Amino acid sequence: MEDRDGQSVSLWMEGPAPAPPVLAADLDTDVCVIGAGIAGLTTAYQLGRAGRAVTVLDEGLPGRRQTWRTTAHLASAVDDRFVELERLHGAEGARLAADSHASAIDHIGRIVVQERIPCGFRRLPGYLFLAPGGPPDLLDQELVAARRAGLEVDKVPRLPMAGFDPGACLRFARQGQLDPVAYMAGLAAGILRDGGHLWSGAHVIAVEGGDPARVRTATGPTVTARAVVVATNTPINDRYAIHTKQAPYRTYAISARIPPGALEAALYWDTGDPYHYVRLRGDGTGEDVLIVGGEDHKTGQQGDGTGPYDRLEAWARVRFPTLGPVDHRWSGQVLEPVDGLAYIGRNPLDAPNVYIATGDSGMGMTHGTIAGLLITDLIVGLPNPWAPLYDPARKTLRAASVFTRENANAALQFAAWVTPGEVPGEEVIPPGEGAVVRRGLSKVAVYRDPEGSAHACSAVCPHLGGIVAWNPGEHTWDCPCHGSRFSALGEVLNGPALSGLAPAPLR
Ligand SMILES: Cc1cc2nc3c(=O)[nH]c(=O)nc-3n(C[C@H](O)[C@H](O)[C@H](O)COP(=O)(O)OP(=O)(O)OC[C@H]3O[C@@H](n4cnc5c(N)ncnc54)[C@H](O)[C@@H]3O)c2cc1C
Ligand code: FES
Structure with missing residues (x-):
């Protein structure tokens, strides 16, 4: 039971980890x-x-x-941005949020020193730049709000990168990174x-x-x-x-070697929705690895397999033409709170x-x-x-409008009870893939293993009855309502569900 979250492999997964004993007694x-x-x-x-x-x-x-x-950015520059935090939580709330994230980075730094952890923790700046078509006054408003929240931030004319210049950007001091x-x-x-x-x-x-x-x-x-x-x-x-009060999103990352000096070691992210971000594993002087992330979407609601990775790579190649072949691509889940x-x-x-x-x-x-x-x-x-x-x-x-939108979206997913299956019948599912099939009034999650044998479970999520969807990138069943996830054979991987998908007979 190494990693039960899916089949993709992140660039950290080579690292050793503690292996505690199995709990066997009260x-x-x-x-x-x-x-x-x-x-x-x-x-x-x-x-x-x-x-x-x-x-x-x-x-x-x-x-x-x-x-x-x-991807282990350590940021006090909150990704929902301070203009929005001020609107939701007031100026004092935004200040406390900035203080808490900045204190967290400071605290990680102290633990790393005290415990002598060789995890490459370092301080570095973070740059927020406009996505194509982004309103230019967004950065000016964010500059004022982030300063009011107490962060050290400036507007600078361009990013410290050779071939990519989206114009003026914000530079946040004292962000961080490490090997998780x-x-x-x-x-x-x-x-x-x-x-x-x-x-x-x-x-x-x-x-x-x-x-x-x-x-x-x-x-x-x-x-x-x-x-x-x-x-x-x-x-x-x-x-x-x-x-x-929170909604599950899939988020994606890729990594590839990049020659030294292509960009300053820093955190970079844009104002897009979904947004894109970049960081280096390394210090910008040696055999660096560029990590590019983003392309988030609601869990279980966009099953286009390698699409998010392909879009990340296309986004990166335009901006970093010297990028080597992609060596890792992986995804995970984050929970977006409504406020x-x-x-x-x-x-x-x-x-x-x-x-x-x-x-x-x-x-x-x-x-x-x-x-x-x-x-x-x-x-x-x-x-x-x-x-x-x-x-x-x-x-x-x-945050009422976001609350309503996210819960309306979750409620809409229950309409899957009355829609057709993802495929007309289990016989069309290729080896190594899965799909939801309609059987009379119920829906069944059918996985065909690489040897060609079919395995069937109920497609009904045991949390509150959402209908799961096949995740072709991770080979998991993902519930689009609140983010429960299950292995191809139906074991629970991720709450809020506590148990797996119920077994269903094969035809
Ligand atoms: C691709 C990607 C990029 C990201 N980039 C960043 C970034 O740059 N900066 C940043 O700050 N954050 C980032 N995040 C988010 C961040 O990584 C996560 O929010 C964070 O790691 C979550 O930590 P956690 O302790 O909450 O959860 P986890 O690390 O998932 O730990 C939860 C633990 O609970 C255990 N568990 C679950 N259910 C049970 C159960 N029923 N019984 C017993 N144990 C159980 C699991 O086995 C697991 O070990 C990223 C996430 C992803 C996926
Ligand atoms: S119904 Fe809530 S996670 Fe599936």
Whole structure:
């Protein structure tokens, strides 16, 4: 069970990762953290530093889900932009958001030094440039709003790149980057040194708040704790409340060698929707790898296989003609909160001593670090100025139009109950592919393995009954409603669903 998210391979996946033992017995601890990505491991690390006994449960290996698929920009320049954050959260909210992301980068830098983690963490500038046809006053407005939020940002005449000049752009100081696999390994080592425990093979199926709170796993063991942190990227302990406030998006990245000196080592992103971004793995002087990302779309709603990768590559080749052949291409999922900021804090439902971190957006590396700092303060009883801004129970009235649009989109997906199948019959599905087939009143998810044998599951998502769609890029079944994902054979890969697709008979 190396990486259960899909078949694509990111450029970080060569790196070694810790392999904790499989949970086999009941445990009692101060804090049980579910999920060993950046959010869960940072929270466990902080709690361990604060003297708490911590147990981390994961169904797989640490850092091997979305954090394995990141492009690991560390940005205080929030990708939804400060003009929008001011509109949604007011000037003080935008200032606190900038402060929290900048503090997260500072904190990562401190951990890297203290723990001596060889993860290539470095500070570098970030450039925001106009996408073709973008309104020129957008950058001026963003400059004013970002400065008001407290960031060090200037307008400069052009990007520090040889062959690509989209005109004036904004330069944000003190952004960052790192190798996420090495960083995760360093955090895990720190957790163990401070007396914490990491467990794998622990698929959590229930979380009950209380004192003690209880965490139940599919294989039997139960963990009791004074507090539980659900850091499973999308909360597995909530059926509706949070899932109506965030929407799942697929996001794509490619990497390729580029000669030294083609561009300054920095973060670059445009104002497009979907947007494109670029960074270097390396320092701009040696054997550099260019990482290009973007082409996001709603999960399960655009099944054109390699299309997003082809579009990313075409976008990059126009701008970087010296780019070598593409060596990796991969995708992952991010959860876009309706008001631009993650949901971090006490679980909004009546579940005492349960905390969540979700709504990562494309800022999950800093949001995950903010989660570690904020949830630790909440658990140990320290005040934290960011708590109201990230409160999962918040209602952002000015985000009502996005809330309505995203939920209308989710509701529309249930129309798939009455539409025809993706193909007329399972006999037309080629080996190695899948498709949803109509059978009378029901729909069936049929996968034909590379040897030609067909496998059938119900196409109905066990979360709230959406109809899944075949993801030809990852060979998974993806639910377009709230982002649950399943393997080709129907095992659950990603919440909010807790169980797999129900078996269905073959014809
Ligand atoms: C292509 C791509 C590029 C990105 N680029 C950036 C970027 O440049 N900068 C940035 O800040 N962010 C970026 N992001 C987002 C960022 O990578 C993620 O938001 C972040 O890694 C999510 O971390 P996490 O801890 O929330 O989730 P994960 O890393 O997915 O960790 C969640 C863990 O929970 C476990 N789990 C789930 N369900 C259960 C269960 N029922 N029982 C037990 N364990 C369970 C999983 O096995 C997993 O290990 C990118 C994401 C992608 C996909
Ligand atoms: S994820 Fe909610 S219905 Fe499938």
